[in-house]
Amino acid sequence: MNRPLALHLVVIAALAAAFFVLPDYHSGNLARIMVLAVYAMGYNLAFGYTGLLSLGHALFFAAGMYGLALSMQHLSLTAIPALMVALIASALVAGITGALALRTRGVAFMIVTLMFAQAGYLTALYFVQYTRGDEGFVLPQAVRQIAGVDLSSAMGRYFAALILFSVTLLIIGALVRAPFGRTLIAIRENEARATMLGYDVQRRKWLALVASGTISGMAGAAYALLFGYAGASFAAVPYSIFPLLYVLLGGAGTTLGPLVGAVFMFYLIDLSSGVTDAYMLVAGVVLVLLTLFLPQGLLGTLRKRWVPWLP
Amino acid sequence: MDFGPHLMLAMLEGAVTAAILALTAMGLSVVFGVMRVVNVAHGEFYMLGAVIAWFVASTLGTHPAVGFVAALVIAPLLVGALAALIDITVLQRIGYDPERTIVATIGLLYILQQGTLMTFGPDARPVAPPFNTRLALPFVEWGENGLALYWPWGLSITSYKLFVTAAAAVILIALWLFMTRTRAGLIMRATQQDSAMARAFGIPVAKVYALVFGLGAALAAMGAVLVVPIQQAHYLMGGDPLLLSFIVVIIGGLGSLPGTVIAALLIGMSDGVISVFFSPTLAKILATLAVAMVLVFRPQGLLGKKPQ
Structure with missing residues (x-):
């Protein structure tokens, strides 16, 4: 067994054990962090591996969230079919917006994704009679279950989040070591050369963005299912910034960076919101300090300096 | 009201x-252009301008006109100085790398916005x-004796x-004269066209950048x-102007100053209507969708020139 896979399995085992060791409050937080880390892992596939700096991933997160929550609320679907709807919705949204946005590059790509996400957020506000806008709506406890497992209980929620996290981590771990993932990194490093070598760069970027958006959408669906709430604030700009923040902090282009970044930021914001209402101040300071002093993030720096095999 | 007066x-x-x-938008465009x-x-620089105007007006507390004129001088100076400082301490150090600049300015957005929330508070505050x-305004109608003026209720x-x-027009004309008729404007335009060549001719490009960033703010x-x-x-009033400025600057062609003014008129009027x-x-x-589509299908903007 190779070292990266072993490391991933150790992390998963440690997270499973953490539920029985940590106090209730922290294991509840950790369930939320794992879902957010899945979101950030999806983001990392586009930004960290392919070099596509999107400022609009909240669109995909919200597509999954609303795909699940609206179909459960208004079409009375059960959890599994609703998850399928969420999967299709986020893949479709990522496919369409990706095909348009990828005609641009660099700064224009960032602005186009930002604008698409803003249009998505405003759309959620516009259809207020279904989405209830910023206020959002609650999914009743009775429907939040899969095969008899109550996902609103502490244990059901934690292990559902862990399963989603583990599956995503193992898939991404395998993907970025496979030839497809290698070409994504090649595109990030030198797009002109990748084109010259004969790769269909445009199609691979699109596939990466669709995969990234779909994973982000699954995180959004899981968030609604596990925590029982869907609202337009999850489609707003801060939710596009959070995965960028997690990935930059943990280390772009590392498999475990999103988790590390999510843990750090979650607790940083959690601690500071006890002190002040202006908790986003912390996010701002961290972003500026990261760009100034630690552009490769925690695990990126670790890999560069000491642990070259770090996945 | 009828359709005509309503439209007016x-x-x-x-x-x-x-x-x-x-x-x-001109501030954003100047910064992008140069x-x-x-x-x-x-x-957030816009928001800070408004908040400082409130502080100045409420500290002076005399006739509203005194506070307003003082704010019109003090707020841009303070905000410009702050922006120049940010340019020197943050943007210069990351070498104006396009993507890292966006990430850093997102960070600054939250720092300025949340810093204002902590000091100024969450309330909206008026300035007199x-x-x-x-002024009631007349409108024409086709009456018994041909065209006649009348004063519809609510049209004022x-x-x-x-x-x-008027003030905005004066400021924009002053900016245009500054850019085209003064030595400082010439230096700015030289830096915009070719910063390496400008540096070779002894222009302190770093200082120009700090000043331009301050001017934009x-x-x-x-x-x-x-x-x-x-x-x-x-404290949250900066969101809409940012979005609209983006729209204007993109539609007008990134960095094109006449394009920015025309697009601002177009967007401002149509937004109102x-x-x-x-x-x-x-x-x-x-x-927002229109802007995204302009960027996708006509990245140089509606009025911008195609890159050579």
Whole structure:
């Protein structure tokens, strides 16, 4: 067994054990962090591996969230079919917006994704009679279950989040070591050369963005299912910034960076919101300090300096 | 009101929006034109301008006109100085790398916005306009004796709003004269065209960048001081101007100054007209999608030139 896979399995085992060791409050937080880390892992596939700096991933997160929550609320679907709807919705949204946005590059790509996400957020506000806008709506406890497992209980929620996290981590771990993932990194490093070598760069970027958006959408669906709430604030700009923040902090282009970044930021914001209402101040300071002093993030720096095999 | 007077009212309100927008977007456009960076924190400089105007006006506490004039001088200076400082301490150190600049300015956006929340508080606060008489406006109708003027109920504008549009025009003309007729403007344009060559000719490019970044922020602050007697100062007020400025700068062609003014008029007027007749949310959805499509299919903007 190779070292990266072993490391991933150790992390998963440690997270499973953490539920029985940590106090209730922290294991509840950790369930939320794992879902957010899945979101950030999806983001990392586009930004960290392919070099596509999107400022609009909240669109995909919200597509999954609303795909699940609206179909459960208004079409009375059960959890599994609703998850399928969420999967299709986020893949479709990522496919369409990706095909348009990828005609641009660099700064224009960032602005186009930002604008698409803003249009998505405003759309959620516009259809207020279904989405209830910023206020959002609650999914009743009775429907939040899969095969008899109550996902609103502490244990059901934690292990559902862990399963989603583990599956995503193992898939991404395998993907970025496979030839497809290698070409994504090649595109990030030198797009002109990748084109010259004969790769269909445009199609691979699109596939990466669709995969990234779909994973982000699954995180959004899981968030609604596990925590029982869907609202337009999850489609707003801060939710596009959070995965960028997690990935930059943990280390772009590392498999475990999103988790590390999510843990750090979650607790940083959690601690500071006890002190002040202006908790986003912390996010701002961290972003500026990261760009100034630690552009490769925690695990990126670790890999560069000491642990070259770090996945 | 009939359709005609209603439309005229919408266009007058739209002209005020367009005037403020032209100033704010011009700040963003100047910065992009000369430095080739996108400043996501631009809306927060606007917000700071409004908040400082409130502080100045409420500290002086004399006649509203005194406070207003003082704010119109002090707010742009303070905001410009802060922006120049940010340029030197942050943007210069990351070498104006386009993507890292956007990430850093997103960070600055939250720092400025949340810092204001902590000091200024979550309330919206008004600034009294220096003068504010209501002017009823006539409209023509086809009466018994041919065309005749009449005064429809509700068709009016305040003298202050007329002043805002005039003031914005004066500031923009002054900016244009500065860019085209002065030595400092010449240096800025030289830096814009070829910063390496400008450096070779002994132009202190780093200083020019700091000043341009300060100038861009000061323009946003001026727009905010003008708007704050109409809209109140609030720590979240930077979001909409940022979005609209982006739209204007992109439609007008990134870095093209005449394009920015024309696009500001177009967007400001249509925003005023559309939000009178349609839901403002729907108007915003259409506007954001339109911008995205312009960037996708015509990245040089509607009026920008194709890169050589």
